Amino acid sequence: MxxxxxxxxxxxxxxxxxxxxxxxxxxxxxxxxxxxxxxxxxxxxxxxxxxxxxxxxxxxxxxxxxxxxxxxxxxxGSAEPAAASADPDFSTVWESGLSPMRTEPSATLVPLATEGTGTPVFCFHWGTGNVRFMADLVDSFRGGRPAYGLEMAGLWGRERPALSIVEMAARYLKEIRTVQPEGPYLFVGPCAGGRIAYEIARQLEANGEQVAVLAVINTMPPGTTELDAAWGLRELYDFRLSSLRERFEVPDLHTDQERLMRGMVDIAWLDEGVDPADLHWRQAVWAAGVFAQEHYEPRPYGGEITVIQLAEDADRPEADWAPLAGSTETHAVASAGTLALLRDAVVAEIIAKKLAGHGA
Missing domain, CATH: 1.10.1200.10 (ACP-like)
Structure with missing residues (x-):
């Protein structure tokens, strides 16, 4: 009824x-x-x-x-019918992308700081798929090592990204090996990147290889969720557009788009130089990444994980990585979120000390 x-x-x-x-x-x-x-x-x-x-x-x-x-x-009721959104629907945006079978895969490995010596450190993208903003942060913890980032496929072209963390991890690992063919490896993963780093470490361990440092920053363990796992790509995309309108106080994402995109750069949701025409495509890529996160079924990892959590989350049962790892070293830091943690001198010192003990 x-x-x-x-x-x-x-x-x-x-x-x-x-x-x-x-x-x-x-x-x-x-x-x-x-x-x-x-x-x-x-x-x-x-x-x-x-x-x-x-x-x-x-x-x-x-x-x-x-x-x-x-x-x-x-x-x-007396309300006027809502005006149709000026935003393209998800199907239109997704169909503008290309299947990986129809386009040359773009590189996902980007240099953050190529000068230096010793075992490189690899940093992984967070939920928005971008990682280049980390170039301004890695000097605080890399200890003179080269540093590289892994960004999500499809950010700078129109290749449709993978909808699986396992598939993403396999692709990123292949590119990591072009810089460092063998371990032990040094991984830093903020937010969603922590889960990706975890899956790559798990794949390496399954092949008999070693990850010396696996540091995850403000990352909930795989298997936990804050979204509805029943949502598909369209619902995630629509949710993203609505949340952007609310956060940046623009009724339409085409209104004052320059200010909107500047605000997203300021909080590192976009890297510099994004074409305004790609704004909606980037949100479709975000939806694909979240979908992959929500449907990732983790397998145990026998190594150590260095976990850096927000102090407010430290006692939450769902924030406990111990059931998934051989051992965990957990640090609780009072901060305002992932980006603030990455900029925090305490966090930089924790990661720097972990890296200093391996692969100099």
């Missing part, structure tokens, strides 16, 4: 009350109540369990239970 406007308003209000632990009136703004981007995932999931086909963009755009109800059932 179709839900009427009153049903929709009540469902939204009840879900918000459960998730935010506050009383909710129909005109209350989700974000003013304490809601945030990742919590929207839970709202959408709970709504669909109750038969309401809600999208993340509905919450970002309309913000209150009453406005959402009006938008989803305009016959029962």
């Amino acid at each position: 179709a839900l009427d406007r009153t049903d929709i308003e009540q469902i939204i209000s009840e879900i918000w009350e459960d998730l935010l632990d506050v009383d909710v009136d129909p005109e209350d703004d989700f974000f003013e109540l304490g809601g945030y981007s990742l919590l929207i995932v839970n709202v959408v999931t709970e709504a669909r369990k109750r038969g309401l086909e809600l999208a993340a963009g509905d919450i970002y755009t309309h913000k209150t239970p009453a406005a959402i109800a009006d938008a989803l059932n305009p016959a029962g």
